[in-house]
Amino acid sequence: ISRLPDDILVSIISRLTVTEAVCTSVLSTRWRGLHKYITRLDFSPTSKQLQAFKDQEKKRGRNKKGDDRVFEEEVVRSCASIIDRTLDSLKGGAALEEIRLYLPWFQINTWSEDETWPIKRWLDFAFSKKVVRTVHLHLNSVHASARFPVPPCNFERNLPAFKSLKELSLQGVDFDDEGLRLLLSNS
Numbered sequence: 001i002s003r004l005p006d007d008i009l010v011s012i013i014s015r016l017t018v019t020e021a022v023c024t025s026v027l028s029t030r031w032r033g034l035h036k037y038i039t040r041l042d043f044s045p046t047s048k049q050l051q052a053f054k055d056q057e058k059k060r061g062r063n064k065k066g067d068d069r070v071f072e073e074e075v076v077r078s079c080a081s082i083i084d085r086t087l088d089s090l091k092g093g094a095a096l097e098e099i100r101l102y103l104p105w106f107q108i109n110t111w112s113e114d115e116t117w118p119i120k121r122w123l124d125f126a127f128s129k130k131v132v133r134t135v136h137l138h139l140n141s142v143h144a145s146a147r148f149p150v151p152p153c154n155f156e157r158n159l160p161a162f163k164s165l166k167e168l169s170l171q172g173v174d175f176d177d178e179g180l181r182l183l184l185s186n187s
Contacts, residue, residue: 002030006037014038014097018086019046036091043083044102079103080118087125098134099126134167 001009013021013035021035045053083101101122119137126135 002028006034009034010037010039014040017042017044017046022086036089038090039096040098040100041086041096042098042100043086044100083122084118087122095130096126097131098136099129099131100134100136102136102138134169136167136169138169 001012004012009031013024013031016024018035018038018041021038025032025035099122101119123137
């Protein structure tokens with residue numbers, strides 16, 4: 001398989017989650033760095049990561065110490081940092097076929113009002129890369145009723161990205177009227 005052209009190898013690893021794609025770099029020196037050219041970004045947690053998150057939430061529910069919140073914020077910021085570093089490491093100018101952000105750990109109150117929400121950076125990144133097919137943004141919270149407003153993104157500058165968008169999935173996300181109008185008028 002390592003004898004295949006880079007384009008085919010990148011196509012293969014683009015079908016994996018980002019975590020799995022990065023892990024392929026240990027297969028051989030030929031595979032090192034190929035994950036930086038993937039055209040499909042899937043930041044969904046693995047089943048093992050999801051289970052660890054659920055276990056943490058159960059433990060947190062039983063243990064109401066003040067330091068649990070600090071640990072949670074550290075975990076949330078660490079996960080956001082991993083996504084930021086991954087996006088920063090991507091090479092190539094090719095359009096993304098898909099970006100999938102399933103974030104069961106996301107907590108809106110982790111970031112102060114004067115900080116840029118990472119979701120804004122991630123959406124701006126997706127729109128700037130001209131996602132051609134699918135955008136999934138699934139935000140989850142321990143609080144079932146929590147909704148997350150979409151921060152102002154660079155919709156107007158990057159609207160051509162929506163011309164070929166086939167699927168947009170937003171769960172646990174609130175759009176203001178203007179954002180929704182812009183989105184629908186350019187789909």
